[in-house]
Amino acid sequence: MKKVLLPAAGLILATALPVQAVERGELLANSCFSCHGYEGRLANATIPTLENYPASMIISQMKAYRDGTRTGTIMDRHAKGYTDEEIELMAKFIGKQGQ
Amino acid sequence: MKNVFSKLTRRQMIQLAAAGIAAPAALALTGCSTTGRKGAGNVVVIGGGFGGSAAAKYLKRYNPELNVTLIEPNKEYITCPGSNWVIGGFHEMKQITHNYNAAKKNGINVMHETVASVDPDKQVIKLASGKTMAYDKLVVSPGIDFKWDVHAGVDENTEKFLPHAYKAGDQTLLLRDQLQSMRQGGTFAMVAPPNPFRCPPGPYERVGMVAHYLKQNNPTAKILILDQKNAFSKQGLFVEGWELNYGQMIEHVKLDDGGKLRSIDVKNKTIDADYGKVKADVINYIPPQKAGKLAVATGLTNESGYCPINQQTFESTIHKNIHVIGDACIAGPMPKSGHSATSQARSCAANIVLAMAGQEPISAKNVNTCYSLVTPDYAISVAAIYDFQDGKIVSVPGSGGVSPMGAAPDVRKMEAIYTQGWYNSIADEVWG
Numbered sequence: 110m111k112k113v114l115l116p117a118a119g120l121i122l123a124t125a126l127p128v129q130a131v132e133r134g135e136l137l138a139n140s141c142f143s144c145h146g147y148e149g150r151l152a153n154a155t156i157p158t159l160e161n162y163p164a165s166m167i168i169s170q171m172k173a174y175r176d177g178t179r180t181g182t183i184m185d186r187h188a189k190g191y192t193d194e195e196i197e198l199m200a201k202f203i204g205k206q207g208q
Numbered sequence: 209m210k211n212v213f214s215k216l217t218r219r220q221m222i223q224l225a226a227a228g229i230a231a232p233a234a235l236a237l238t239g240c241s242t243t244g245r246k247g248a249g250n251v252v253v254i255g256g257g258f259g260g261s262a263a264a265k266y267l268k269r270y271n272p273e274l275n276v277t278l279i280e281p282n283k284e285y286i287t288c289p290g291s292n293w294v295i296g297g298f299h300e301m302k303q304i305t306h307n308y309n310a311a312k313k314n315g316i317n318v319m320h321e322t323v324a325s326v327d328p329d330k331q332v333i334k335l336a337s338g339k340t341m342a343y344d345k346l347v348v349s350p351g352i353d354f355k356w357d358v359h360a361g362v363d364e365n366t367e368k369f370l371p372h373a374y375k376a377g378d379q380t381l382l383l384r385d386q387l388q389s390m391r392q393g394g395t396f397a398m399v400a401p402p403n404p405f406r407c408p409p410g411p412y413e414r415v416g417m418v419a420h421y422l423k424q425n426n427p428t429a430k431i432l433i434l435d436q437k438n439a440f441s442k443q444g445l446f447v448e449g450w451e452l453n454y455g456q457m458i459e460h461v462k463l464d465d466g467g468k469l470r471s472i473d474v475k476n477k478t479i480d481a482d483y484g485k486v487k488a489d490v491i492n493y494i495p496p497q498k499a500g501k502l503a504v505a506t507g508l509t510n511e512s513g514y515c516p517i518n519q520q521t522f523e524s525t526i527h528k529n530i531h532v533i534g535d536a537c538i539a540g541p542m543p544k545s546g547h548s549a550t551s552q553a554r555s556c557a558a559n560i561v562l563a564m565a566g567q568e569p570i571s572a573k574n575v576n577t578c579y580s581l582v583t584p585d586y587a588i589s590v591a592a593i594y595d596f597q598d599g600k601i602v603s604v605p606g607s608g609g610v611s612p613m614g615a616a617p618d619v620r621k622m623e624a625i626y627t628q629g630w631y632n633s634i635a636d637e638v639w640g
Contacts, residue, residue: 144626145633186609
C-alpha cells in the first residue's frame, strides 16, 4: 500500500495541462478489440488476446508483420496500414505496459 | 484502505498519467477528476445493432459523465454475421442472439421503443408511445431497408414466400426450413443484389453454406446465382473454394452474361432473367437496398439512398448534431459490414465526446475485417485499413487485401477458427 501525499498532488494538479478528452492512441488501440477481445480480454478466445501481451512486443511484432519478417494469416495485411508512430501510440493503450 | 485504482479503467489511469499527475495522489483528490472538463449532456443513439450498440458503449467509455440513451425496439438483436451458418444447419440462433443487459450494466439508458420521428431543428425525438426526448447529439444507426420497386413481380409481402434472409431472425429460419424441405435434385436460386449493399461477401458465403447442407443431404441439387452485378467480393477465392469443396454444384451468372433479372413470378417460383426462365424450388431474392427507414424519414439521405456524412466525425452533412454510422452512411470505400459499423462507432463516439468538450476532431484509422466460411472448416478473409485524407475516407495504399489464392488447407482451417473467434470477440465488444 502506497502512502498518498496530498499536498504534492495538489501542486501537480494545479499546473496540469488539459488532456485530450479522447486520445488518438486510444482510438487506434481500440481497433484491436474487435478481434483480440474488449480490453484485450475474452473468455475462450481463439484469436490471441492482448491484455497480457507486452507492449514492446506489440510494437516489434506489428512492425515485423508489416515489414514481412513475420508471416500471418491476416495480421500482415492489417499491419501494413500503420506507420511506426501509430504502432507506438497504439501500444501505449493495449498490452502490458512497461514490458 | 482500499486500493483506489481498482475502480479506475485503464484509460482513466492513462489520462491521469498523461496529464502529469502522480496517479495515486490524484485519485485521493476526487474533486479534481478528469471527467468534469469533458462536459455532460444528452446523447441519444437510435438502433441497437453493431453500430448503435458500439456507439453507446464507447460514448460512455470515452465520457462516463454523458447521459447515453439507446433506443432499440427489440429486446434481442440477432446478427446477420453468423446467420448463414444457421442456414447451413450447423449453428444455432441462440449463438447469434444478443441482449442489452450488459449495455444497461455499462450505464446506458436502454429504451425498447420505436422512434416515430426526429425533429432535427428542435433536436427532439418523438417516440411511438407519445413520449418526446431532447438530445444534444444524436447517433442514427438504422441499417438498411429494401427497395421493392426495382424488380417486377415483387413487393413487401414477397419475403413471406421468398425469404431474403438479409435481416436475421425469422427470415433466417424460413430460408433454412425451405432449404431443408427442398426436393431431391431441386434448384436453389439466389438473386444477388446490385451494389451498394450490406455485407458484400454475404450472399456468397451463404451459397457455400447452402452447398454444405446440400452436399450432405441433397447431393444432386443445384445452386444458381443470378447476379445483379458483374463482380463480387473475394470472387476468385469463393470460386476456388466452391470448386474445391462442391465440384459443379454452383453456377454463378453475372449481370452481363444473363444474370439481369426481368421479373419474378412469386406464386409459381419462376424467375425471368436474360438467362432464360428458371423454375426453382427455393428462391432467395435479396432485394436492392437503401438506408434504413428512419434515415430516409429524417431527411438524412441523398439521391443515392444513403446518408452523406463528414467522413471524420460521421456527422450528417445535411443535419447538424446528427451522426450517421453503419450500413446507412456513405463512408467512402468502407464496405457496409458489422466490423465497419463498429469501427465507425468508435470514431463517431470519440469525436462527439471531443466536440462536447470543445476540442478539435481527431481521426484514427478505421478498420474492416471480414471472414467468410466456404465450409465450416474452410474460410477466407478480407481486411482493410482506412485513413482520413483531404476530407475523405481512403484506403491506405499497400495495406489490407484478401487471403492468398491456392493456400494450403491448414491456412483455410486456421481462418475458419478465426472466423468464429472474430465473431465471439466483436459480439462481446458490442453487446458485452
